[in-house]
Amino acid sequence: MTMIKLHYMPPSGNSYKVRILLSLLDVPHEKIVVDNKTREHKSAQFLAMNPRGEVPVLEIDGVYLWDSAACLVYLARQFGGDHWLPADPLQMAQVMQWVALAGSEIQFGLQYARRGLKQDRWTAGNLEQGQAISRVALNALEGRLNKNDWLALGRPTIADIACFPYVETAPQAKIALENYPAIVQWIERCKALPGWAER
Secondary structure, three states: OOOEEEOOOOHHHHHHHHHHHHOOOOOOOEEOOOOOOOHHHHHHHHHHOOOOOOOEEEEEEEEEEHHHHHHHHHHHHHOOOOOOOOOHHHHHHHHHHHHHHOOHHHHHHHHHHHHHHHHHOOOOOOHHHHHHHHHHHHHHHHHOOOOOOHHHOEEEOOHHHHHHHHHOOOOHHHOOOHHHHHHHHHHHHHOOOOOOOOO
16 A cells, blocks of 8 residues: 655645645545744755755655645546546646646745745745736636636646645735636635645
8 A cells, every 4th residue: 555645834835735636536645744943844854855845745655756746746647547637648738737837927926925925035036026927827817717617628637726725825925816706716616626625
């Protein structure tokens, strides 16, 4: 039997992505909270699992996956059949373009602006720059969700999970979601999925 451990921090949106899919797929796993106050994620022991010194880390029988997108891909293909991430190349690409958005404009805009405001730690740029990048992502999402319930393939996939956490917390980056009604409705659809993990 495969032994899966999730090393995570509860406030982390990237950790939340993995927790969502683990919950949706009802995958047995052990949760290990990484202590942010003691900067455990920068310790030698943690860096041996993830040289980036960040959460999450998904440990599978001693193999470490240290990027949330990689974790989602593994879980979707290992436990979700073709539903969450199809093997068909064109369908897979339609999902992965949104996963890529989560790692680009959503991260550099929404995530970094939120972290800057909450922790006074500005990784790249200032609030105004972060919000400008955020709006690129939010406009792309709103445009898609105006005519579609889900981001790819007409059903929930890891595209939705990858984008969800930092879009939901956009107000913490001082971006009002009231200006994005299709996104607001999508957030509610995601949270209504059976097994969706609480924050």
